[in-house]
Amino acid sequence: MISGFESIQLTTIILIVVAGFAAGWVDAVVGGGGLLQLPALLLVPGIAPVQALATNKMGSIFGTATSAATYYRRVGPDLRTAVPMAVIALAGSFGGASLAATLPAGVFKPIIVVALVAVALFTALKPSVGELTALRHEGHRHYVVACLIGAVIGFYDGLIGPGTGSFLVIALVSAMGYAFLEASAKAKIVNMATNAGALLFFLPHGSILWGIGLVLGAANMAGGYLGARTAVQQGSKFVRVVFLVVVTALIVKLGYDVWQENFA
Numbered sequence: 082m083i084s085g086f087e088s089i090q091l092t093t094i095i096l097i098v099v100a101g102f103a104a105g106w107v108d109a110v111v112g113g114g115g116l117l118q119l120p121a122l123l124l125v126p127g128i129a130p131v132q133a134l135a136t137n138k139m140g141s142i143f144g145t146a147t148s149a150a151t152y153y154r155r156v157g158p159d160l161r162t163a164v165p166m167a168v169i170a171l172a173g174s175f176g177g178a179s180l181a182a183t184l185p186a187g188v189f190k191p192i193i194v195v196a197l198v199a200v201a202l203f204t205a206l207k208p209s210v211g212e213l214t215a216l217r218h219e220g221h222r223h224y225v226v227a228c229l230i231g232a233v234i235g236f237y238d239g240l241i242g243p244g245t246g247s248f249l250v251i252a253l254v255s256a257m258g259y260a261f262l263e264a265s266a267k268a269k270i271v272n273m274a275t276n277a278g279a280l281l282f283f284l285p286h287g288s289i290l291w292g293i294g295l296v297l298g299a300a301n302m303a304g305g306y307l308g309a310r311t312a313v314q315q316g317s318k319f320v321r322v323v324f325l326v327v328v329t330a331l332i333v334k335l336g337y338d339v340w341q342e343n344f345a
Contacts (some may be wrong), residue, residue, distance in 0.1 A: 085294030089122045105304025109148035112246010113327035140297030140345040142276040151309035152266035165228045167274035170235030173324035174278030177239025211254040211261040238275040261317035268342035
């Protein structure tokens with residue numbers, strides 16, 4: 082069992098803790114905490130990309146579990162929708178993680194950047210969307226749409242990952258008609274499942290740096306708890322603003338990656 086602390090400096094540990102806390106807060110509000118957490122993990126000397134991905138998932142599941150529990154107590158999201166969606170997403174995430182071992186993520190990044198730009202424009206140009214819950218589907222159709230969202234975004238999380246929470250939130254808002262706050266509450270339950278699905282794949286391969294993962298998990302829990310409480314107190318308008326900031330950051334980060342990989 083590898084802890085990850087064998088050759089790491091104290092300053093790097095501090096950066097990982099700070100990044101884990103900030104990532105937990107961002108993930109709890111709208112998702113996208115991997116933007117902060119993954120780069121911090123890559124500072125660990127000798128860490129392989131698969132180890133960074135696996136350890137990131139381990140840290141994140143602590144944060145998403147904490148924020149999901151906090152949202153459940155304070156918002157009370159409908160578990161009849163969230164639980165089936167989460168189960169399907171877990172299976173999708175496992176499948177995506179399996180494919181990630183053989184397929185380069187760079188293949189999908191240009192498509193993701195275009196999708197994020199469309200999401201940002203949709204959210205910015207329709208300020209009334211997500212203010213109140215007005216469900217678009219009823220009966221079985223509601224659950225079918227929810228499970229399709231869970232399957233697609235769960236697969237994406239296992240395969241690539243950045244922005245999973247943000248994609249879940251906007252899908253729940255735009256395709257299903259939830260308010261931003263309620264969408265974020267459900268997204269945390271589903272995101273916890275996608276993290277678990279990816280971990281089920283990574284665990285047998287010995288890719289997790291356990292010591293760093295546990296420290297990251299503790300920081301993520303603290304950030305997730307505070308982030309969920311902040312979102313509940315501030316409401317859907319606050320979540321929408323943070324969502325736009327995070328999506329813009331994702332566009333810049335992934336757009337830069339695409340430029341470096343194809344044109345630099």
